[in-house]
Structure formats: C-alpha cells, structure tokens
Amino acid sequence: MNKKWLKAFVTLGSVMALTGCGSGSLTETTNQSAENADEIRIGGNWELSGNVSAYGVVQNNAIKLAVDEKNQAGGLLDKKINYLEYDNKSTTEEAVSGAEKLVDENAAVIIGPSTTNNTEATISTVTRAKTPLISATATADNITLDQEGNVLDYIFRICFQDSLQGGSLAEFSNKEGYTKAAIIKDNSSDYGQNLSDEFHKHFDGDVVREESYVAKESDFNSILSNIKNSDAQVIFVAGYYEEAGPIIKQAREMGIDLPILGPDGFGNKEIINLAGEENWDNIYYAAHFVENEDSPQEVKDFLAKYRETYQSEPDMFSALAYDAANLAFDAIERAGTTDGEAVQKALAETKDFTGVTGNFSMDEKHNPSKTVFIQEVKDGQVVGSQAIEAVK
Structure with a gap:
C-alpha cells in the first residue's frame, strides 16, 4: 500500500x-x-x-x-x-x-x-x-x-450514508493506484445497489467485471471464476456479512489473493467465522470509528x-x-x-x-457529518486505519 x-x-x-x-x-x-x-x-x-x-x-x-x-x-x-x-x-x-x-x-x-x-x-x-x-x-x-x-x-x-462510504472506498482505490476493479453486489437489497452505484460514480478506473447475487445465496464459485479470469486488481463486495463471508472464503480457496474491499457491513465478528480466520487477510472495509491509544x-x-x-x-x-x-x-x-x-x-x-x-451535528437532511475510516486487515487482525475524506 x-x-x-x-x-x-x-x-x-x-x-x-x-x-x-x-x-x-x-x-x-x-x-x-x-x-x-x-x-x-x-x-x-x-x-x-x-x-x-x-x-x-x-x-x-x-x-x-x-x-x-x-x-x-x-x-x-x-x-x-x-x-x-x-x-x-x-x-x-x-x-x-x-x-x-x-x-x-x-x-x-x-x-x-x-x-x-x-x-x-x-x-x-x-x-x-x-x-x-x-x-x-x-x-x-x-x-x-x-x-x-x-x-x-x-x-x-x-x-x-452509502454515498459517503461507496464513494470513499472508490477514492481509496484511486489513491492506491488501482485502475481495474471487479464488483460483487447484493442484488436483492438497496444497500448493495447503492454502494455499487456510488463506487461506479467515483472510481477513476474501469469496472472490468460486475457480478451479483441475492440474499442467502451460498455458492459463489461461478461468479468468482469470472473475476479470476478477468484482469481486475481489486474486488469490491457490496453486501452484508452473511454472503460476504463465504465470498471471501471461496475466493481465497480458489486462489484469488486480490485485495477485497467492503462496506460497513463487514464490521461484525460473524464475517470472520464465515470467511475463516485464515482467509481474513488483505481486506479493507469502511468503518464508523476506530479504537487506538488516543481514543x-x-x-x-x-x-x-x-x-x-x-x-x-x-x-x-x-x-x-x-x-x-x-x-x-x-x-x-x-x-x-x-x-x-x-x-x-x-x-x-x-x-x-x-x-x-x-x-x-445534524444537518438539514437529518444526517450527521462524519468521517469514513478504512480499516486494513492483515493475517486476521485489523492493523491500521486510514481516514478518507468523504466524497459525494
């Protein structure tokens, strides 16, 4: 990085x-x-x-x-x-x-x-x-x-909002120099669609592959094979932990070691159980707060x-x-x-x-003004956090 x-x-x-x-x-x-x-x-x-x-x-x-x-x-x-x-x-x-x-x-x-x-x-x-x-x-x-x-x-x-985290994850990708991305989105929720739309809007490179799934789906090998055969440099999984965990697990078992980006839906311990701790690596996800010695x-x-x-x-x-x-x-x-x-x-x-x-403070649309943090996961642990200026 x-x-x-x-x-x-x-x-x-x-x-x-x-x-x-x-x-x-x-x-x-x-x-x-x-x-x-x-x-x-x-x-x-x-x-x-x-x-x-x-x-x-x-x-x-x-x-x-x-x-x-x-x-x-x-x-x-x-x-x-x-x-x-x-x-x-x-x-x-x-x-x-x-x-x-x-x-x-x-x-x-x-x-x-x-x-x-x-x-x-x-x-x-x-x-x-x-x-x-x-x-x-x-x-x-x-x-x-x-x-x-x-x-x-x-x-x-x-x-x-999704516009802030989706846009911030795209901006993070831009700053890291990624020019080709793949998106896997939850097609059964507004959450997945909104995040995908915002990533598209703010990513400076090309989305070379876009795949979708629905809630409670469990076999992602077909869509992951499509991504593996593409020239994507990074994968954005726009969805909740229940499917994101198995996606990460199956991707790593397939030999896909690309960085995987996720929204705040990754921020629950159950995703680690579903992905397998050994696969919880090279992950970057949006977070609402971090804890450190200066908290x-x-x-x-x-x-x-x-x-x-x-x-x-x-x-x-x-x-x-x-x-x-x-x-x-x-x-x-x-x-x-x-x-x-x-x-x-x-x-x-x-x-x-x-x-x-x-x-x-609460703005005129009843939203708070907040910073988006991107958490870095290595070897099963969050090892760093980066504040990204929120984009819309």
Missing part, C-alpha cells in the same frame, strides 16, 4: 417479543401517553433472529447498556426508562409489525431496525404516529427523504463496559446503537417532554453531540 497507515485497532470481536428493561416488562398495552406515564418508553426494533441477526443482537445489547447507565444516573425527566425490544426476525413484514406495536406501546422514540430495507418499511408507520425514529445503521441516502426529495420530519440517522475516554469507557457486561467484543454497530440511544436521551432532555413533535424538533436541532463514534 502506498499510504501511511495510522497504527490502530478496532474491536471487531465483536411471537411478538416485547420485553421491558428498566421499569419492568410490559404485558398489557395502555392508552397512557408517553408524556404522562410514570416511565419513559424507548423502543428498539431489531433483527434479533434471522439472516442478519448478528447486527441486531449487538445493537440491542448496546442500547440496554445505555438504558441501564441512564437509569442508574437518575433516568430521564425524573422518570425511569423502560426499554421495549422487538424482534423483527430480519424481515420487512415483522419490522412493520414491530413499529406498529412500539407506537401502540407509546414509545417516545424508536431506534432501529438495523438494515436499510427494514427501516424503509417502517417509515410510514412512525411518520403517521409522529414518533421519531433514529436509525443507527441504515445507510441508504434516501432513508431520510421522501420520493420527491423532501426531508422526512421524523426520520433521523447517526451513521454515514477519547468515552470510547474506552463504552468498550470496557460492553466487554464486562456481555463478555464479548463490541463492534461498530454496537457503538452506533449506543450513540443512538444517548442521542434519544439527549433530545428528550432538551425538549423537556416526550411529545413527539417537541422531540423531533430537538433532534433536528442537534449540535456538537459527543458520541463514541465521533462528535457530530
């Missing part, structure tokens, strides 16, 4: 299911408003089972950690937080059901789902109810906009508390969810109420929020 890498490492170690955390479990739906209740309810709509559950589980864990910390510090507006979690089973249908049930349970804010498609499916539900939704990890650019490009009042996110104290504290509580390694998805929860608490405190319109206004006016994934 021709860039100077920062010494860094990341902790990549890491049926309605409504349960309560904090004030106890909820067994009955009430007609009590969130503002007048004896507790403040925060909803979590997560992929706790199904094909991308590795994302949802760690994010749900992180929110429970944030809720426990806040309750120990006195709660919100002198009330205890009751966290309601819903398992959407990694499907859009259940994501909608989860949003409806959390709205019915008078959640002041809903956090999640993890994925773009599931988040998009819930937008109309929370908008009608005027319940703010904070996405920790839905990266599609249009998540916060309607079809005419107008801002959706009740939808916010704290992660960078702020809030980063070190979060990582230590997560490890102690769950006896497992946190990852960037857990860090983003932790920030989303604390942003929700911050907005409610600034609003001085759980009224949806007041909390929405407070979220839109967020300035200089300090989180473990960085400090940010």
Whole structure:
C-alpha cells in the first residue's frame, strides 16, 4: 500500500417479543401517553433472529447498556426508562409489525431496525404516529427523504450514508493506484445497489467485471471464476456479512489473493467465522470509528463496559446503537417532554453531540457529518486505519 497507515485497532470481536428493561416488562398495552406515564418508553426494533441477526443482537445489547447507565444516573425527566425490544426476525413484514406495536406501546422514540430495507418499511408507520425514529445503521441516502426529495420530519440517522462510504472506498482505490476493479453486489437489497452505484460514480478506473447475487445465496464459485479470469486488481463486495463471508472464503480457496474491499457491513465478528480466520487477510472495509491509544475516554469507557457486561467484543454497530440511544436521551432532555413533535424538533436541532463514534451535528437532511475510516486487515487482525475524506 502506498499510504501511511495510522497504527490502530478496532474491536471487531465483536411471537411478538416485547420485553421491558428498566421499569419492568410490559404485558398489557395502555392508552397512557408517553408524556404522562410514570416511565419513559424507548423502543428498539431489531433483527434479533434471522439472516442478519448478528447486527441486531449487538445493537440491542448496546442500547440496554445505555438504558441501564441512564437509569442508574437518575433516568430521564425524573422518570425511569423502560426499554421495549422487538424482534423483527430480519424481515420487512415483522419490522412493520414491530413499529406498529412500539407506537401502540407509546414509545417516545424508536431506534432501529438495523438494515436499510427494514427501516424503509417502517417509515410510514412512525411518520403517521409522529414518533421519531433514529436509525443507527441504515445507510441508504434516501432513508431520510421522501420520493420527491423532501426531508422526512421524523426520520433521523447517526451513521454515514452509502454515498459517503461507496464513494470513499472508490477514492481509496484511486489513491492506491488501482485502475481495474471487479464488483460483487447484493442484488436483492438497496444497500448493495447503492454502494455499487456510488463506487461506479467515483472510481477513476474501469469496472472490468460486475457480478451479483441475492440474499442467502451460498455458492459463489461461478461468479468468482469470472473475476479470476478477468484482469481486475481489486474486488469490491457490496453486501452484508452473511454472503460476504463465504465470498471471501471461496475466493481465497480458489486462489484469488486480490485485495477485497467492503462496506460497513463487514464490521461484525460473524464475517470472520464465515470467511475463516485464515482467509481474513488483505481486506479493507469502511468503518464508523476506530479504537487506538488516543481514543477519547468515552470510547474506552463504552468498550470496557460492553466487554464486562456481555463478555464479548463490541463492534461498530454496537457503538452506533449506543450513540443512538444517548442521542434519544439527549433530545428528550432538551425538549423537556416526550411529545413527539417537541422531540423531533430537538433532534433536528442537534449540535456538537459527543458520541463514541465521533462528535457530530445534524444537518438539514437529518444526517450527521462524519468521517469514513478504512480499516486494513492483515493475517486476521485489523492493523491500521486510514481516514478518507468523504466524497459525494
């Protein structure tokens, strides 16, 4: 590589299911408003089972950690937080059901789902109810906009967008001198398509081969053979960990030792299990934050508390969810109420929020201003991180 890498490492170690955390479990739906209740309810709509559950589980864990910390510090507006979690089973249908049930349970804010498609499916539900939704990890650019490009009042996110990470991965490739790339994209998700489009837009070289797959596919030998027979210098896998892991494994077993680029979907420990640690090498992926000796104290504290509580390694998805929860608490405190319109206004006016994934303000499209980091993996370990100026 021709860039100077920062010494860094990341902790990549890491049926309605409504349960309560904090004030106890909820067994009955009430007609009590969130503002007048004896507790403040925060909803979590997560992929706790199904094909991308590795994302949802760690994010749900992180929110429970944030809720426990806040309750120990006195709660919100002198009330205890009751966290309601819903398992959407990694499907859009259940994501909608989860949003409806959390709205019915008078959640002041809903956090999640993890994925773009599931988040998009819930937008109309929370908008009608005027319940703010904070996405920790839905990266599609249009998540916060309607079809005419107008801002959706009740939808916010704290992660960078696909245009930023797709463009930054292309810019990284340009700086490394790659002139011929191959793309393998998840054709069944907006996530994969958006990332591929942005890479195309910003890559200065030629995309000499483009292949696609659909979710839950497992045999990638045919498309990898096509890439092996091309003159590609680098491979960009635009998709989630469930398929990216086997793609990496099968590529290495086929003798393809080219650098493999990935989006933030690579940032979960399960991808290493699927790829095989021996194949987790010469990988570069987009990340929302890094940990090193110069990390702020809030980063070190979060990582230590997560490890102690769950006896497992946190990852960037857990860090983003932790920030989303604390942003929700911050907005409610600034609003001085759980009224949806007041909390929405407070979220839109967020300035200089300090989180473990960085400090940010909310822009006019309800997106944060953040840096994209590219992590370098060698011999199964993250050995460096490079900040790439975000491009659109």
